[in-house]
Amino acid sequence: MKNRKRSLRARLLLWLIVPMTAFSLVAGWLTHENARRTADLLQDAALLAAARVMAADVRWSGDDLVASVSPSTIQIVGTPQGDQVFYRVEIAGGPVIAGTSDFPETPLADSPRWYDAHVSQMPIRAVTLKRPMYDAGRIVDVVVSVGRTQIARDAMVASLWKPQLAYILGSIAAMMVLVYAGLTLELRPLERLARGLAAQPSQTRVRIDTTDVHAELHPLIAAFNACLDIIERQALTQRRFIADAAHQIRTPLTLLGIQLQYARRQHNLEDVRETLLAMHHSNRAMVSLINQLLMLAQAEAADYTAFEGEVVDVREVAARAIEKLALAAQRRGIELVVSIATPLFVTGSETLLSEVLSNILDNAIRYSPKGTQVAIDASQTAGAVNIHVLDGGPGIPTALRERAFEPFFRASDEEGSGLGLAIAREIVRAHRGTISLEDAPSGQGLLVKLTFPASELPSQNPS
The missing domain is CATH 3.30.450 (Beta-Lactamase)
Structure with missing residues (x-):
């Protein structure tokens, strides 16, 4: 139709x-x-x-x-x-x-x-x-x-009825004409508004002014302007993300090009091998960055409804993350301490949740001094599963904690892409959870708090 x-x-x-x-x-x-x-x-x-x-x-x-x-x-x-x-x-x-x-x-x-x-x-x-x-x-x-x-x-x-009927019909006709004229006059502000919006250049910041608009339309216009604000912020974030991603990818590509030119001028086989090894590290860094960019895009597009019915064991999530980063922790002399007293279950994707914990652990290991601990604690209170990751690093200043979740943001010169917390936040949001950064109880380090709605223990089918 x-x-x-x-x-x-x-x-x-x-x-x-x-x-x-x-x-x-x-x-x-x-x-x-x-x-x-x-x-x-x-x-x-x-x-x-x-x-x-x-x-x-x-x-x-x-x-x-x-x-x-x-x-x-x-x-x-x-x-x-x-x-x-x-x-x-x-x-x-x-x-x-x-x-x-x-x-x-x-x-x-x-x-x-x-x-x-x-x-x-x-x-x-x-x-x-x-x-x-x-x-x-x-x-x-x-x-x-x-x-x-x-x-x-x-x-x-x-003689008594027809004049009265003519009076009624004439009154109704006159009223309809007046109502039509009134509607035309009252709708003129909307028409002027539409013409004004159409005449504005696409590069300018478009907002609807409520000065000459009826009071009944103010809530609708306010909601529309709020949607425009969201779209504008998303477009700005996207443009900044593309610019940052292009810059981040251009750096290893430029380095890789320089290394190729250097290798072509070398006649000593040992120098060529060292150059190829450096090229291998540059390529691996670029592949890791691209994988993180793809993971961030996947996290931003994640929909919680796709996870409904999938019960995930928090212990399995922690085990996958620790297995992935155990070698890195060992090399830096960092001890991983895990405390999960009782079985805990949440609804979601085990792969994405493991990626969240892996990114947080990676940051904790990267910024913690040698010989310290990174603790993972999980518990359940009031229908929510709480996962805390505590490190002994320098922490993040309070003024920068919200920006820490922005893509490519780094609070220090430590090696990294700056995508870990951005990916973690998008995945946590997709799972209807929250993530926050706080000071460590001891005053030294950073405490990352994750909260997810708790899920019931999955039923066991008899064999």
């Missing part, structure tokens, strides 16, 4: 149109009902007035009742629209004394009573009332019914 562009203005208008349409329908229906009730009340009042006048015109003529309905009585319910008027005067339970016999008979439960009926297949509105007539000690009930067609009533409903 194609990704369609979504307009904020159109969606806001839609959210207004839908409820306003529902409001228009409800308001139109209520207005029509009010107009109908008003027309019905007026019509019913006219019918009742005519019926009472007709009832008052009934007289005794001897022993008989007679009704004389005058034209003025009919005019009470007459209309300019030409409505037909029907009436009937009858004795209750007896004959019709005036009017049309086609008028429908309706049981008179109460008086007066209004109802809808049909005369000659024409719908009418009618009223029926009863009047008692007294003569010589007897009572005779006279029933008077008056009805009228609905032409005038329907015209009155339309």
